[in-house]
Amino acid sequence: MPRCCSTAPPPPGRRSPPMHRVILHGSCRADGRSAALADELFNACIEECPDDGVSIVSVSSTDVGPCIGCDECRALSEEPIHVFQEGDPLLPQETVVESEALFHHCVIDDDMDEVRKHLDAADELIVVCPVYFAGAPAQMKALLDRLQPYYFTDLRTRPKRPAVLHVVGAGGDPHGFEPLIGSLRSALSVTGFTLELVLDWVGKIRADGEITAEAEEYPLPPVGGFGALGLDGEDCGEAMADGGESPASFVGFAEEEFAVAFETEDDDGGRDDDWGGGRGERVGSSSGSGSGPDCRGRAKLSVSSPTPAVKDEAAKGSGGARGSHGSRKSSGKGGGPAYGKKNAKKKGNGRGGRR
Incomplete structure (x- = not known):
């Protein structure tokens, strides 16, 4: 069974504040293999880390239109995209607060602002796709394209938050899934995340959601592809024929170099998971006593030992964004969060609400 987070204890004499994890479910189907795995991860996070917050954003029930390339999000707004009050479970993560990310708006009026609220609150991101x-x-690609406002901020040059990708499919396509990895890696990089781990579930989850085998870790391809290494297909073939490393294990540009490349750029800047797939806000509450394992470490997800899933039948099929939250501290002065340039506050229910 999938595991959500690390059980490593904190350093002696110190306990880290609660974390918030976001599960981004990238399938257009609300009841397929990907949805089943996303629910298992959601339940595992609640059981293993009861003091932490967790929420799901599902593209199957989220209205996110395609980017129209207008570049209006380049402009720096006078007001932040969101305002918060103390105690809101979706307060933005400290790195986001210190950047200009909250001041770059999109002109399209749909659910993307709510998606961004969850992404901005995430200390860790789990993508199931x-x-x-x-x-x-297409729905997931549209969401990734709508992360364009982050491109015009300095968030990509700041310390990155970890992200993990769970790849799902029935299997049978020999062309693999490295384009999925590349697209996700690029979009998440400007959003302030770094893809640390890819877990391959292709062929390991039945159509009814039953997990039949453990995921395999898939080697991260070089950033920028083989062109970044100065290799063509023939070079890679010769290297493998000579007993060299698989192309997937080559090391490309570092993330820091990638960020520098962005700074110098011109400003103009499978099928359904029931048959295709290559190999290769429920905002509720989960009260915890703190007696469970400590899960504050930035560890990669483990699939080595089974975790009993906590079934939540009422949440099945509800769609949208849903979550379970512990407490979260604000980084602002005077009891409210700071947004870099502004410090706007607005009263709310303090729970994140239900969309």
Whole structure:
């Protein structure tokens, strides 16, 4: 069974504040293999880390239109995209607060602002996505493209938050899923995340959601592809024929170099998870006594030992964004969060609400 987070204890004499994890479910189907795995991860996070917050954002029930390339998000707004009050479970993560990310708005009026609220609150991001012809489904790709406002901020040059990708599919496509990895890696990088781990579930989850085998760790391809290494297909073939490393294990540009490359750029800047796929806000509460394992470490997800899933039948099929939250501290002065340039506050219910 999938595990959500680390059980490593904190350093002696110190306990880290609660974390918030976001599960981004990238399938257009609300009841397929990907949805089943996302629910298992959600339940595992609640059971293993009861003091931490967790929420799911599902593209199957989220209205996110495609980017229209207007570049209006380049402009720096006078007001932040969101205002918060003390105690809100979706307060933005400290790195986001210190950047200009909250001041770059999108002109399209849909659910993307709510998606951004969850992403901005995430200390860790878990992406569950099926493979459509080696890449992401159209709905998921639209969401990734709408992360463009972050491109015009300095968030990509700041310390990155970890992200993990769970790839889901029925199997049978020989073309793999590295385009999915590349697209997700690029979009998440400007959003302030770094993809640390890819877990391959292709062929390991039945159509009814039953997990039949453990995921395998998939080697991260070089950033920028083989062109970044100065290699063509023939070079890679010769290297493998000579007993060299698999191309997937080559090391490319470092993330820091990638960020520098962005700074110098011109400003103009499978199928359904039931048959395709290559190999290769429920905002509720989960009260915890703190007696469970401490899960504050930035560890990669483990699939080595089974974790009993806490079934939540009422949440099945509810769609949208849903979550379970512990407490979260604000980084602002005077009891409210600071947003870099502004410090706007607005009263709310302090729970994140239900969309």
